[in-house]
Amino acid sequence: MTGSVGLGRVLEPKGVLPQAAWRLDADPAIGPDEVRIRVRRLNLDAASYRQLAGKHEGDGAAIRAEVLEIVETRGKMHNPVTGSGGMLIGVVDEVGPDSPLPVKPGDLVATLVSLTLTPLRITDGLAGWDGLSEQVPAGGTAILFGRSIVGVLPDDLPPELALAVYDVCGAPALVDRVVRGYPGTPTVAVLGGAGKSGSLSLAAAKRAGARTHAVVVSEKERDALRGAGLADEIAVADARDPVAVAEAIGTPADVTVVCVDVPGCEHGAILATAPGGTVIFFSMATSFSAAALGAEGLAADVTMLVGNGFVPGHAEFAVGLLRSVPAVRALFEARIAGD
Structure with a gap:
């Protein structure tokens, strides 16, 4: 050992x-x-x-x-x-x-x-x-x-594209697992839905049968995501503003996924999640003490999961999404070209 x-x-x-x-x-x-x-x-x-x-x-x-x-x-x-x-x-x-x-x-x-x-x-x-x-x-x-x-x-994938997907492959696999545990048609909200982990999470949630709602930071991101067709609803809001996030989501989501790479998004995600729902944190900018104490202070009965980057079969799952959902691949290629 x-x-x-x-x-x-x-x-x-x-x-x-x-x-x-x-x-x-x-x-x-x-x-x-x-x-x-x-x-x-x-x-x-x-x-x-x-x-x-x-x-x-x-x-x-x-x-x-x-x-x-x-x-x-x-x-x-x-x-x-x-x-x-x-x-x-x-x-x-x-x-x-x-x-x-x-x-x-x-x-x-x-x-x-x-x-x-x-x-x-x-x-x-x-x-x-x-x-x-x-x-x-x-x-x-x-x-x-x-x-x-x-x-x-x-x-069949350029190395730069494969690297970008593998970097966040734990996110869609865990979203798939969580969403499939809900009966009926759950609602999944993704904060940072236009990014790498966010777009894959939206694709995984939609494939698992969820209704998807994305929160993005700008109109440019909203337009790009709208063209991809990954989200049923898209709102522009600052993920660090809890009230703005909750208002953007509207009816609280069953599952909220945080894919924003800036600090301070914990409370908005909690506030936007329905009682008995699940919050998945995939951002390394997350403060887990802020999340835990914030949920306590809001009397929020939510399960909070840390996306640890590993789910069995996660790499194959993410690459499969990239291959089968052209809109996801287009978003990744545009991001790589922009870099």
Whole structure:
């Protein structure tokens, strides 16, 4: 067990798992149950990139320098402010003899675990990245453990597109599971419905038989989502304004999904959810103390779930949605083109 979860890679503090560690050992030499990946591209999670871009006022060189500093200091990409990281794609370089992961050298793969627990070494100074997008061309090495999750990239999707989908693939799979547990035709509200996890969540909810309602931040996002046909109703509101969110939703939803990458969206989601309903938090900007205390203060009888990014079969489910729902693919491609 010690090797399979990466305890041997923890440098500081000893005794915690890699995700909770301040610093990891990113030495490219692998142990018997580890896999080394030659990194091609990182995908910074939206909350982390937004925080970095805001801190440096959109200065790409400064953003790049801080990402390099984080990885150099911590041996992983673990934003100390947001606590989040992202994921990566690369080519399998070496597989330890005891590794249970279903990969072989030469496979082009995506890591389906967070960069906050992945030993990472950058060797090219991120020279191919201008610092102005979440996707980061990169050279270096990353290490996967026996308990890691990894997926071989599908042949029919560009790597950048597959990476963007895999980054949020836990969201639609969990939404599908929750919605199918409701009788009849439940209502699902998605805050941030025009984003990556938001659009996939809407598609999953609709496929599971729900009526869908999206809240977006701008008329531009509303128009893009309307053209996609993923939401039965779309409203423009600031997800950080609880009253505005509740008014935008109208009749409280059975399931509310938070896919907004800014802090302060907890209370609006709770207020917009019907008694006995479910709130799913998929944003790394979520304050779980604010969610718990806010629900208590509102006397809200709701179940609150943390989207932990893993549901069995989540990668295949998300890619299946992308393949079968052209509107979802179009939204993803437009986002990648914009980056």
